[in-house]
Amino acid sequence: MEKFKFLIMGAGPSGLAFAHTLLRHGERSFVVMEKEVQAGGLCRSKTVDGSPLDIGGGHFLDTRIPHVVDFLFQFLPKDQWTIFERKSAIDFGDYSVDYPIESNIWQLPVEKQVEYIEAVAYSGENMGVNTPEKFQDWILWKLGRKIADDYMFPYNRKIWSIDLEELGTYWIDKLPSVSFREVLFSCLSRKPFGKVPAHQTFYYPENYGYGEVWDRMGRELGDKLLLSMPVRTLDAPNRTVNRQISADIIINTVPLSSFELAGVPGDIQNSIASLKHAGIQIDYYNTNLESDKQWIYIPNEQVSYHRILNRKTFVNGSHGYWTETNLRRAVETSARVAVNDFSYPINTREKPMLMKKIAAFFSGLNIYGLGRWGTWEHINSDIAVKQGIELAEMLLNKTTK
Ligand SMILES: Cc1cc2nc3c(=O)[nH]c(=O)nc-3n(C[C@H](O)[C@H](O)[C@H](O)COP(=O)(O)OP(=O)(O)OC[C@H]3O[C@@H](n4cnc5c(N)ncnc54)[C@H](O)[C@@H]3O)c2cc1C
Structure with missing residues (x-):
């Protein structure tokens, strides 16, 4: 012993x-x-098709905590990281909108903008209804029927793969918060308004995957x-x-x-x-996407994966992309490079x-x-x-x- x-x-x-x-x-x-x-846990990377790939899913460093930055840069110095401006979108099939949709309704054709704005105007929050306690009810209350049906309901059903009735609302401070007034401002001035989502700017290692910093920590x-x-x-x-x-x-x-x-x-x-909890599978494809977005959310429930990571936009000298699929929706494919049983703790009530x-x-x-x-x-x-x-x-x- x-x-x-x-x-x-x-x-x-x-x-x-x-x-x-x-x-x-x-x-x-x-x-x-x-x-x-x-x-390195979920933050590990491995070489796939000649370049790094994050096997726990796409990982980016975004922190405003000085002692955490100092701690990490001791293992992988600051000049070995690249700073990026976030470019991410939601792909609806026939059209695509930057994330978060409620700040970017202005990117849609005018008729669609009217439908979305009208639905937000009649949401529970804007009609003076009290904040609900279930996540599913909160989505409708906050964002209105259109964003709920087109994006939030299907996307959340995909990523969590459980009945949305089971989720609470105590964690919604992680989500963007955009008021009806800000939606109107953004549509009229044709630019995003509201609390910006996480990773607005982020670091990614210049010559390695995200796993490098943790691998060095482990070796030391x-x-x-x-x-x-x-x-x-x-x-x-x-x-x-x-x-x-x-x-x-x-x-x-x-x-x-x-x-x-x-x-x-x-x-x-x-x-x-x-x-x-939820697990995810990572599948890699060696073709290049035309998009300049670093990652793309896919709410369409006919497609198994919920997010695409466009590797060539943030990993130097790489090509190809990978997808992230909840294990309950995943099938074994020849593209599979990683399976993580524990990816997301689920915020049940x-x-x-x-x-x-x-x-x-x-x-x-x-x-x-x-x-x-x-x-x-x-x-x-x-x-x-x-x-x-x-x-x-x-x-x-x-x-x-
Ligand atoms: C898809 C996805 C995207 C993410 N994107 C980002 C991002 O962009 N930026 C960011 O900062 N964070 C991101 N995260 C979160 C990040 O992965 C976690 O915050 C981080 O990994 C938490 O570290 P941890 O040590 O608590 O847990 P983990 O990383 O899960 O580490 C737990 C460790 O325990 C080990 N272990 C498990 N069971 C046993 C056992 N029985 N015996 C011994 N060892 C065991 C595991 O192998 C692992 O090494 C993302 C997470 C996911 C799933």
Whole structure:
């Protein structure tokens, strides 16, 4: 039996940031267990058809958090990243509109603009109706029938592949927020108005895939990173993993449902089993698209994939494109390059209550949830890093007092 002060489960961005923060504070009694052969989690890349491809789906660095930027640029310096202006669109088949549609209705033929504006004008929000609690109702309430039927309902049915009735609204601050007044302003002045979506400008490595920065972080951990070493069992009260390694504090960044738990009461096990997630398949095609958009959303439900990543627009010297398809809609194809079982935590209405219960139980045993799967939050990699740094500093402070 090996014993450490800290055991970190998972070497994605959150686990890596946690581990490097320990090292920076001189703490060396830790180990990181990772099931894959390479660090980086959903942010990994591999070479496909001569150029990098992000195997967890298209990844871009967009952060305004200075200490996260400083942290990342220590592994891949700033001058090795390119800054891009976001160009993304929604493809409706016979026409296409920049994202988000509510800021870009002005790009449509006038007759269509009138239909969309009229529907927004009669939406619940503009008719003084209270904010609904289900995501499906919120879409209609906020955006009106036309945007709901043409884009938001079909696109969300594709990406989540569950009944939209199950989703809550506590996460909608991640979505664009455009008022009716801003819709009118944008149509009359023929330019976008309203809160801009994420990744308005973003960084992507100049000569590598997004995975490079995390791969370097993993390699710098040396023998503290155990690759191809999955967590198979966790004896929670004794903080022992695989009956082999134990620690004073365990940091969990992996889905709790992906290994066997001992010493965990039935109602906590049931809460874990009730958490929902979506996986995606990545398919690569070596033909070039004519579009200059970096990514394109596809709401058409007859098409299996929901997003296209136009690789040649952001990976130097590359060609081709890849698609992202929810695993429930995906079929095995010769174009398949990656399958990720855990891609998106799903924001069901009961999730906040389930996570509160799960986190309270495990933190009582000195097992802390961190990152996308440890908190079951739809966070980006910059937030995973921020949380990793902050949790490590908090626990180091606590244990040295
Ligand atoms: C399609 C898509 C697009 C995205 N786009 C962006 C973007 O543009 N910009 C951005 O910043 N973020 C983006 N994200 C989010 C980003 O992927 C996450 O924020 C980030 O990967 C979270 O890091 P993490 O360490 O918490 O989790 P993960 O990256 O999921 O890492 C978890 C790690 O745990 C390992 N693991 C799992 N089970 C076990 C086990 N039993 N034993 C040991 N190890 C295990 C996994 O192999 C993995 O390495 C996107 C996500 C998706 C799905």
